[in-house]
Amino acid sequence: MDSSNYDPMPLWNCGCQMVSLNYQTPDRSMQLNEGRFMRNGRCGYVLQPDVMRAKDYSPFSKQCLQNVDPLTLHITVLGARHLLKSGRGFACPFVEIEIAGTETDNSKFKTPKIDDNGLNPTWRENCSNTFDITCPELALIRFMVQDEDVFGEPKFLGQATFPVSCLRTGYRSVPIQNGYSEELEMAALLVHIDKKNPRESEESDIYACIQDLRDKKKDLEEQIGTYQKEGKQQGVQRLMEELSLTEENLLAKNDERRQRKKYQKILGIDDFKRSHEMQSAGHSSIKKQESVAAFGHSPKRHEIVKHQNSAPMLGRKQESMKGSVEDLTAKGDEEKRAQRKKYQRILGIDEDIASSEDEKMLMYQRVAKQEKNQYFEIEEIRAQKKKRSKEKN
Numbered sequence: 001m002d003s004s005n006y007d008p009m010p011l012w013n014c015g016c017q018m019v020s021l022n023y024q025t026p027d028r029s030m031q032l033n034e035g036r037f038m039r040n041g042r043c044g045y046v047l048q049p050d051v052m053r054a055k056d057y058s059p060f061s062k063q064c065l066q067n068v069d070p071l072t073l074h075i076t077v078l079g080a081r082h083l084l085k086s087g088r089g090f091a092c093p094f095v096e097i098e099i100a101g102t103e104t105d106n107s108k109f110k111t112p113k114i115d116d117n118g119l120n121p122t123w124r125e126n127c128s129n130t131f132d133i134t135c136p137e138l139a140l141i142r143f144m145v146q147d148e149d150v151f152g153e154p155k156f157l158g159q160a161t162f163p164v165s166c167l168r169t170g171y172r173s174v175p176i177q178n179g180y181s182e183e184l185e186m187a188a189l190l191v192h193i194d195k196k197n198p199r200e201s202e203e204s205d206i207y208a209c210i211q212d213l214r215d216k217k218k219d220l221e222e223q224i225g226t227y228q229k230e231g232k233q234q235g236v237q238r239l240m241e242e243l244s245l246t247e248e249n250l251l252a253k254n255d256e257r258r259q260r261k262k263y264q265k266i267l268g269i270d271d272f273k274r275s276h277e278m279q280s281a282g283h284s285s286i287k288k289q290e291s292v293a294a295f296g297h298s299p300k301r302h303e304i305v306k307h308q309n310s311a312p313m314l315g316r317k318q319e320s321m322k323g324s325v326e327d328l329t330a331k332g333d334e335e336k337r338a339q340r341k342k343y344q345r346i347l348g349i350d351e352d353i354a355s356s357e358d359e360k361m362l363m364y365q366r367v368a369k370q371e372k373n374q375y376f377e378i379e380e381i382r383a384q385k386k387k388r389s390k391e392k393n
Contacts, residue, residue: 005029009100012036013059013138015052026179028142032100034181035140035161049137059102062134062215071136072207073099073164074194074261076128077111082186083118083145083157083176091118091147093157095189099131099164101139104214107131113148118157130257132198132207139164143174143189158184169193206257213250220246 003022008029011019021033039046051057056064077095085091094113099105109129114121133139142161146154158176176187198207220243227235 008032008036009140010059013102015048031142031159031161031179031181032140035142035163038161039163039166049135051135051137059138062104065102065134068135068137069197070199071133071164072196072198072201072203073131073133073141073167074128075109075131076192077123077189078127078171078192079120079122079190080145080176081120081188081190082184083121083147084184084187085118085147085155085157090116091157092116092149093118093121093145093147094154095123096144096146097129097131098142098144099133099139100142101133101164102135105131105133105135105139118147130261132210133164136164141167143176143191145176145189158187160189167193167195169195203257203260206253206260210250210253210257213246213253217243217246217250 003025005021005025005027006029008019008021009032019033021029023030037044037046051065051068054064058064075097077097080093080095083091083093092113092115095111097109099107109131111123111127112125114123140161141164142159144159145157147157149155156179158178159181160174160177161181171190171192174189174191176184176189178184196203198204201207220239224236224239224243227233227239
């Protein structure tokens with residue numbers, strides 16, 4: 001007998017109203033419990049979501065969640081501060097992000113480690129991930145910061161757990177807590193969070209394709225397990241080949257999704273679309289926060305100019321991008337303006353193009369395959385300029 005805890009998520013997902021845990025054990029289960037009851041003013045009571053009270057509800061089936069709005073959560077880990085390790089030496093931190101919810105939503109992502117920098121580590125590569133969540137109201141997100149020792153073993157430094165439905169978008173400071181969910185002084189993560197409903201966004205086509213491939217992969221894995229128990233080796237070999245092809249297609253679609261996100265960021269499509277949605281809702285302008293006060297910087301805000309055209313972003317003519325380019329000119333960001341104009345030409349936005357999903361997909365593929373080097377050219381020129389400016393100083 002010991003004081004270890006079981007995983008409370010399956011029980012909560014089934015509708016259990018009380019789950020008993022050992023509070024003296026600072027493990028993942030207790031941290032999930034603290035995150036679950038963070039809502040409703042920490043009063044200890046959280047109302048069950050409407051989907052759980054449906055007659056056909058089952059936490060093990062995606063079919064009963066058809067009427068629930070899914071969520072695409074894109075998280076980028078930018079930096080951290082004051083990540084202290086016990087004992088002597090400097091920490092080599094890395095961050096693991098976990099989504100805990102229904103079986104179809106459970107997933108993890110891990111950033112690379114930063115060598116010997118627990119004071120102010122920053123991540124520049126492989127630091128972002130997209131999570132597809134079918135039932136956001138049941139999901140929790142857990143940030144776990146660990147230190148990799150000289151033997152390559154992870155050592156716990158801190159964690160933070162929140163309900164997915166309570167997350168706010170933009171640049172956010174995440175206070176880090178110890179194993180007992182007590183805040184560690186000055187320890188925090190700097191992350192960027194983007195949330196959207198994939199059924200209503202421009203990624204609805206690729207989202208549906210990825211979900212179909214994931215469902216197919218899961219069915220094939222179940223069939224392979226059944227055939228192996230029955231000793232049908234020929235059937236297993238055929239299914240293994242089909243599974244391998246499905247996994248390749250899934251990887252290709254995920255890469256295509258990342259490329260699409262990348263070029264949308266270069267063109268500022270998300271900001272343009274957001275400003276247009278606010279204007280159509282009756283707002284004159286929106287404000288965008290460029291820095292985080294919690295990390296010692298005063299928030300600087302600017303207004304995005306109003307745009308007159310209401311056509312889809314990728315179906316606009318040259319005049320539809322004029323307001324966005326003028327906005328950049330007003331801010332004095334000449335490099336970004338030149339970069340945006342360059343990619344407008346690459347994507348064919350200046351031309352009168354059709355707005356079908358197939359043509360949009362072809363454009364993104366064409367940029368990803370043929371014009372990839374041009375983006376790295378710009379980055380190299382920027383690096384050279386920074387290097388020359390440092391040498392002058």
